[in-house]
Amino acid sequence: MQHKKHALVIGGSLAGLLVGRSLANHFERVTIVERDIYPDQPAPRKGVPHSRFPHSLMLRGQQILEQFFPGLRAELVAEGAIEVDSMKDMAFLTSAGWTTRCSSDLRLFTCSRDLLDWRIRHRLATFPNVQFLQGASVTGLLTDAEHTKIVGVSLHRRASSTPQSTEELYADLIVDASGKASHAPQWLSALGYDPPPETEVNAFVGYVARIYQPPADLSVDWKLLFVPTAPPQRQRGGAILPIEGDFSEGETASQCSDPRNTRWIVSLVGGNRDYPPTDEAGFLAFARSLPTPILAEVIEQATPLTPIYAYYGNENRLRHYDQLSDSPAHFIAVGHAACLLNPTYGQAMTVAALEAMTLDQFFQHHAIDDLNHHTRHLRQQLAKAHREAWLVATGVDYRYRNTPGKPISAATRFVSWYWDQLMELMVDQARVYRTFMEVLHLLKPSIALFQPYILSQVVWHRFNKRLRRLRIGLD
Ligand SMILES: Cc1cc2nc3c(=O)[nH]c(=O)nc-3n(C[C@H](O)[C@H](O)[C@H](O)COP(=O)(O)OP(=O)(O)OC[C@H]3O[C@@H](n4cnc5c(N)ncnc54)[C@H](O)[C@@H]3O)c2cc1C
Structure with a gap:
């Protein structure tokens, strides 16, 4: 060569x-x-400047980083990065409800962008x-x-x-x-x-974030909370991502007295120009407007460590x-x-x-x-x-009502409908949820969501739903 x-x-x-x-x-x-x-x-x-926002690195990215820099994951964990089983430790509220939780080998680390x-x-x-x-x-x-x-x-x-x-x-x-x-x-x-x-493609999405110290006596069964937007019905979302603990000036993360001292990056997101505000009261009110009260409840007990940062150009x-x-x-x-x-x-x-x-x-x-x-x-x-x-x-961004240039073909309408069925299946079907997570983490192409097993579940689910509606006289 x-x-x-x-x-x-x-x-x-x-x-x-x-x-x-x-x-x-x-x-x-x-x-x-x-x-x-x-x-x-x-x-x-x-x-x-965006390093102040949550930075989740998908599993495919984590694998490649480890190939390029063997031992990187262990170094980050030693610096305080948090290990997360993405199916067990993440509370994920889809448009159809909380996803099923179970142990898996889809194990991530989370940390701040600055540390990474x-x-x-x-x-x-x-x-x-x-x-x-x-x-x-x-x-x-x-x-x-x-x-x-x-x-x-x-x-x-x-x-x-x-x-x-x-x-x-x-x-x-x-x-x-x-x-x-x-x-x-x-x-x-x-x-x-x-x-x-x-x-x-611009869905006019606004994004705000703030770092918190979680309450010391907090007792929850998740490490990561994910309430994504689900357009067109739900244009507001939020998340809590755990990151390494703070360390005082002049001290490196590895010298930090307690690297297990986790912090949270809390983010709020709104599409279709429903921008989350950066003032204290507005931030909390937006958090309370999410389809679950959990995020607002826990941050009300937590200690803010930074101002609220905004990033509004998310095309x-x-x-x-x-x-x-x-x-x-x-x-x-x-x-x-x-x-x-x-x-x-x-x-x-x-x-x-x-x-x-x-x-x-x-x-x-x-x-x-x-x-x-x-x-x-x-x-x-x-x-x-x-x-x-x-x-x-x-x-996903084309699903917001006012995204310009939206394709309106039968194929996009089908994909949109199929997506909604998947959200409903993920609530109690661990196998469907796992495939969705593998696609989300770029481990598999999205065509994997159309594999025969999932297709048949979607058809069966749709059939059952229709039957239930007929029985109670809705159709
Ligand atoms: C709010 C926000 C949240 C995000 N969250 C995530 C997330 O959760 N997960 C994820 O995977 N990604 C996330 N990203 C994307 C991620 O931060 C990076 O932007 C992305 O990986 C692309 O990075 P980049 O290196 O291409 O560009 P950037 O990170 O924007 O870096 C560009 C670099 O080029 C330098 N530069 C610019 N012009 C010049 C010049 N003329 N000469 C020399 N140097 C120059 C800048 O100083 C900078 O260092 C997020 C981005 C934003 C904005």
């Missing part, structure tokens, strides 16, 4: 870190260019061929003389004495992982290329880099820069992990010069990695 010299990643948040890890298997040198200076402990930073990023950065920094260029903002892309490929980036270093000074950095592969606000489409346009076509946006026929080679986009997902479904970090795996597999079989002709093929592979998550997120 031909030697691959230098890969450059724009943005060192989760997608950039995971892609950096996978490229380290194949390139002599990987440079991750990050605008921020990283904090030296798990803490929020300017470029990732910090641990991954720490592990990646031990790779001798990975370099972090912190405090450096990429300002544009560079092409070769023939105008056929991207060969580098222009950047500005924050510490530079002359504010306008620009440096150029060259590489064989450039990866945009600069997130939702990526300027890559504008950078491509400035070079005379077409920007990628975009698809947006889904797909940049179709895979559809560009005349676009420069040796340039790709990953993470939210390529596929922005409504974060309330908790899939984006797992998608980033799947994209990193895709790159790993691609470079096991391709030399760097293959990108001259195969960049589009690589982009198509990356598009496959986010397709399933995109369909799930937009499928």
